[in-house]
Amino acid sequence: GEDVEQSLFLSVREGDSSVINCTYTDSSSTYLYWYKQEPGAGLQLLTYIFSNMDMKQDQRLTVLLNKKDKHLSLRIADTQTGDSAIYFCADLNRDDKIIFGKGTRLHILP
């Protein structure tokens, strides 16, 4: 079946860049998303990328997509304490359903 995989934990020093990686298996995915979940809260859509793009930049966020390798990454420049959260990678499958990864917990070191 379809699967979205991402590492569970990432620790980064404040001010450095964070790079969260994700792989997916569905070659028919049309949209890929990054969501942010703060403690006890719902999901916030951070950004998305269409499958025919290989890069999208939005302020401190850069999304890179390697469709051949089915690899998606989210780079957060100048990581701040407010970026501490769980980041979910997700893709839109052929049935228009969003398939989520397990989430990467980003921990910011002072």
Added chain:
Amino acid sequence: GAVVSQHPSWVICKSGTSVKIECRSLDFQATTMFWYRQFPKQSLMLMATSNEGSKATYEQGVEKDKFLINHASLTLSTLTVTSAHPEDSSFYICSASPRGGGRTDTQYFGPGTRLTVL
């Protein structure tokens, strides 16, 4: 921006009782609402999709008689966990879409409801 609320934000109940969770779209009409369940350190799993005025479509493995979903209006969907048991303890998140969901940014997520069954 589009806001989705959930009530209650947390609930503790005894085993065997039923619990109702509400999901409301506050500033838009949601033709479709989704219910997800999130286990600790796990991803969100889609439980069901509901369209206003029609029966919900449940994902494989989700008991429709256990998790009753009602989407009676364009701004409200409810999830009732019937005869709750400790294994039903989880974080339940709803999302709402004005145009059917999926695609770009048309799913707006609620803050979630933490259910603990004793």
